[in-house]
Amino acid sequence: MVHFKTSKGNFEVKLFGKHNPVTVSNFLENIENNIYVNQKFYKIINYPQIRFIHGGVNPENKLFIERKQNLNKISPSIPLEIKFKGEIKPRYNYQINNPNETENLVNTFESGSIAMVKTGKNMSSSTEFFFVTSNIPELDGRYSIFGKIIKGLEVLKKINKEDFIKAVQITN
Numbered sequence: 001m002v003h004f005k006t007s008k009g010n011f012e013v014k015l016f017g018k019h020n021p022v023t024v025s026n027f028l029e030n031i032e033n034n035i036y037v038n039q040k041f042y043k044i045i046n047y048p049q050i051r052f053i054h055g056g057v058n059p060e061n062k063l064f065i066e067r068k069q070n071l072n073k074i075s076p077s078i079p080l081e082i083k084f085k086g087e088i089k090p091r092y093n094y095q096i097n098n099p100n101e102t103e104n105l106v107n108t109f110e111s112g113s114i115a116m117v118k119t120g121k122n123m124s125s126s127t128e129f130f131f132v133t134s135n136i137p138e139l140d141g142r143y144s145i146f147g148k149i150i151k152g153l154e155v156l157k158k159i160n161k162e163d164f165i166k167a168v169q170i171t172n
Contacts, residue, residue, distance in 0.1 A: 096141025
């Protein structure tokens with residue numbers, strides 16, 4: 001679990017390390033390297049019933065280039081990682097195109113889900129993530145969903161573009 005401290009308040013996120021080990025370990029490494037400290041929620045997308053809140057470090061940001069050198073990141077991308085029920089390992093670099101396949105996904109977009117931003121058809125950002133505030137089945141199987149808010153969802157729903165992440169801490 002991780003604890004987000006933001007300019008609007010705090011919330012807790014349960015990570016899905018068993019189902020998304022590469023994505024979660026990358027995220028935890030980023031937390032340990034403090035790359036999310038004092039980072040803005042750089043994009044908020046509002047639709048009538050759907051809201052996306054983007055956070056993390058946008059690789060086009062000059063500060064990211066400096067931090068990237070310190071982190072020794074070879075690539076700003078990690079593989080797209082999704083897990084199907086009944087399969088032992090996640091699938092990598094595999095994006096669902098057939099909506100019927102989503103029935104067997106372990107993780108789907110629900111209110112409070114956190115996923116990695118995509119950098120290509122089968123790649124995820126290594127530093128950028130986004131939250132959703134409602135169920136969005138249209139996105140299932142297209143992004144690496146690696147956690148969900150379990151406490152403080154009301155805080156996420158209040159976040160605007162001028163808000164920022166004060167810190168993210170690993171709690172267990």
